[in-house]
Amino acid sequence: MKGRKTGGRKKGTRNRATVATRGLLGEGESPLALLIRISQDEEQELEVRMNAARWASPFLHPKPFPAMPWARFTLPNDLSKPDALR
DSSP states (O other), X not given: OXXXXXXXXXXXXXXXXXXXXXXXXXXXXXXXXXXXXXXXXXXXXXXXXHHHHHHHHHHHXXXXXXXXXXXXXXXXXXXXXGGGGO
């Protein structure tokens, strides 16, 4: 029947990954601190540690800002006349 739910998780039930992540979160701990702690925890699987490090790295080591190109031009010596810029 259409519109009738017959199986699966109940509405509002969190998935396993969310439950595991919330279980690791300490009280008052920032998300960045959690990612750093997970990435340094040797008891975690390597894939989990690498994923945590990947998500934390932009906040710890931002990408360098590219050098801005310089525009060079010369101005006339006498700018008191409007025709000087033509």
